[in-house]
Amino acid sequence: MNELRDLYQEMILEHSRSPRNRRVIDEDAGDVHHADGHNPLCGDEVTVYVRLEGGTVADVSFEGSGCAISTASASILTETLRGKSREEAEEVFRRFHGLVTGTSEASEEMGKLLVFGGVSEFPARVKCATLAWHTFRAAIEEQPADGPVTTE
Amino acid sequence: MTLERFDVEAIRREFPVLHQEVHGKPLVYLDSAASCQKPQSVIDAIGRFYAHDYANIHRGLHSLSERATHQFEAVREKVRGFINASDVHEIVFVRGATEGINLVARSWGSRYLGPGDEVLLSAMEHHANIVPWQMICQERGARVRVIPMNDRGELELDRLAELVNDRTRLIGLVHVSNALGTVNDVRKVIEHAHGRGIPVLLDAAQSVPHSRVDVQELGCDFLVFSGHKTYGPTGCGVLYGRQILLEAMPPFQGGGDMIRSVSFEETTYNKSPWRFEAGTPDIAGFIGLGAAIDWIERVGIEAIGAHEADLLDHALSRLDEVPGMRKIGEARQRAGAISFTLDGIHPHDLGTILDREGIAVRVGHHCAQPIMRHFGVQATARASFAAYNTRADVDALIDGIHVVREFFGA
Numbered sequence: 102m103n104e105l106r107d108l109y110q111e112m113i114l115e116h117s118r119s120p121r122n123r124r125v126i127d128e129d130a131g132d133v134h135h136a137d138g139h140n141p142l143c144g145d146e147v148t149v150y151v152r153l154e155g156g157t158v159a160d161v162s163f164e165g166s167g168c169a170i171s172t173a174s175a176s177i178l179t180e181t182l183r184g185k186s187r188e189e190a191e192e193v194f195r196r197f198h199g200l201v202t203g204t205s206e207a208s209e210e211m212g213k214l215l216v217f218g219g220v221s222e223f224p225a226r227v228k229c230a231t232l233a234w235h236t237f238r239a240a241i242e243e244q245p246a247d248g249p250v251t252t253e
Numbered sequence: 254m255t256l257e258r259f260d261v262e263a264i265r266r267e268f269p270v271l272h273q274e275v276h277g278k279p280l281v282y283l284d285s286a287a288s289c290q291k292p293q294s295v296i297d298a299i300g301r302f303y304a305h306d307y308a309n310i311h312r313g314l315h316s317l318s319e320r321a322t323h324q325f326e327a328v329r330e331k332v333r334g335f336i337n338a339s340d341v342h343e344i345v346f347v348r349g350a351t352e353g354i355n356l357v358a359r360s361w362g363s364r365y366l367g368p369g370d371e372v373l374l375s376a377m378e379h380h381a382n383i384v385p386w387q388m389i390c391q392e393r394g395a396r397v398r399v400i401p402m403n404d405r406g407e408l409e410l411d412r413l414a415e416l417v418n419d420r421t422r423l424i425g426l427v428h429v430s431n432a433l434g435t436v437n438d439v440r441k442v443i444e445h446a447h448g449r450g451i452p453v454l455l456d457a458a459q460s461v462p463h464s465r466v467d468v469q470e471l472g473c474d475f476l477v478f479s480g481h482k483t484y485g486p487t488g489c490g491v492l493y494g495r496q497i498l499l500e501a502m503p504p505f506q507g508g509g510d511m512i513r514s515v516s517f518e519e520t521t522y523n524k525s526p527w528r529f530e531a532g533t534p535d536i537a538g539f540i541g542l543g544a545a546i547d548w549i550e551r552v553g554i555e556a557i558g559a560h561e562a563d564l565l566d567h568a569l570s571r572l573d574e575v576p577g578m579r580k581i582g583e584a585r586q587r588a589g590a591i592s593f594t595l596d597g598i599h600p601h602d603l604g605t606i607l608d609r610e611g612i613a614v615r616v617g618h619h620c621a622q623p624i625m626r627h628f629g630v631q632a633t634a635r636a637s638f639a640a641y642n643t644r645a646d647v648d649a650l651i652d653g654i655h656v657v658r659e660f661f662g663a
Binding site for chain 1: 599600601602605606609616617618622625631632660661662
């Protein structure tokens with residue numbers, strides 16, 4: 102049960118029950134980008150919206166529903182990446198990916214994202230944790246992706 | 254129901270994989286619809302074949318090749334008897350049910366489908382009986398039509414008369430749904446189709462492991478099943494086709510073994526079924542399939558089916574005790590599998606926690622996304638049964654579901 106508690110930390114359960122920033126950002130609100138993400142393994146779908154202001158993430162939100170891990174991950178993504186520059190967001194993605202795949206060490210500066218540290222013990226769930234992140238990345242790509250992003 | 258002849262504990266002893274702990278809990282394997290575990294006799298048959306008789310088939314004059322060929326072809330005859338085909342030439346060896354359907358779609362479809370023609374499928378097909386037809390239909394300018402289903406997960410067969418028309422070239426139908434457990438009234442469909450001269454392909458991947466499937470009695474024109482869902486190894490499967498249909502079909506893949514003679518100017522093809530079996534097959538896999546059929550015949554498919562029906566009844570009534578339980582598919586005729594969702598808990602989270610309780614179920618869309626869409630869900634959890642499952646396995650699942658609910662405070 103301990104590993105399960107590591108996976109489903111209280112903050113993850115809380116965000117999955119009450120996700121933050123689950124909404125659409127209006128296309129007319131400025132430099133708004135969005136992308137669709139799809140996890141073919143479970144059928145989960147997510148859309149991530151990003152409003153940029155001079156290369157900085159001024160607002161970020163998501164829509165869609167999924168498992169507790171993917172919903173909490175999308176929710177915490179929106180809290181973490183707001184106010185970050187593209188480069189900073191890329192760095193956060195890199196660290197988050199390293200954390201959930203167990204390929205790099207956790208560091209204190211990752212803040213809230215550390216609650217996803219337990220995911221690396223559950224390889225089948227890594228895609229749940231990273232779906233919204235891959236989708237965010239696709240949304241801010243200069244060249245829009247051809248069709249939805251997948252975790253495959 | 255009492256099953257005097259059926260000793261599930263004795264059966265369990267024949268399946269070595271079942272006797273282990275997962276995350277410190279005894280393994281409860283409820284995922285046989287995805288793939289079934291293998292009895293020791295199947296495992297031994299493969300090892301024995303490799304240790305004593307292995308060589309390539311159909312080409313060597315030496316003793317090992319003769320022995321291997323003899324044993325391999327003996328499995329074909331065994332399969333013929335198992336599904337009661339009238340002739341051994343009607344048994345084509347393929348990699349699995351999926352390849353069998355692709356073979357028919359590609360080979361039969363390229364000869365008989367033209368612009369404006371229709372292939373009629375059902376709303377509860379596995380992707381394996383959808384995508385190959387979409388691919389060939391797109392190529393030939395034909396189209397796929399669908400027999401709808403109701404909210405119990407039963408096909409609306411009273412609509413057959415309006416769906417079948419002069420352009421319908423073939424009906425492809427799942428015998429037992431992998432995602433819903435529905436047993437379809439395939440006889441009714443075959444009768445209707447044959448009244449209009451239309452061949453019917455049955456996807457029997459989920460019916461052959463649970464019930465006696467007799468192709469002559471059913472009257473189907475094509476039928477596919479997979480070895481690995483039938484207590485046999487992966488990599489082996491069967492396509493049954495009526496001889497008159499197979500003989501008229503062009504080859505599927507080209508290569509060795511499927512030819513009569515080859516020159517750079519012209520190749521003539523072997524007769525069916527070998528015409529459809531290019532290259533070296535999974536020889537040992539089919540030897541294992543033969544052992545699996547022996548095992549099923551020894552235990553008795555009727556006894557297996559009755560045992561599983563008892564487990565299904567027990568599971569259906571115990572699941573009703575769980576608050577927030579929604580069964581996906583409540584057909585009156587069902588076999589093998591139960592799909593469900595729990596209010597407020599995603600199937601993936603359910604699956605992860607059940608796994609930590611030692612319980613293996615399938616969570617996801619079960620390669621049947623149109624079914625998921627029909628019921629307005631992205632995914633379900635599915636428990637499926639085989640001869641080696643017990644009522645205690647069902648009870649462990651229910652206990653596990655309660656652990657999940659407690660965990661999420663549902």
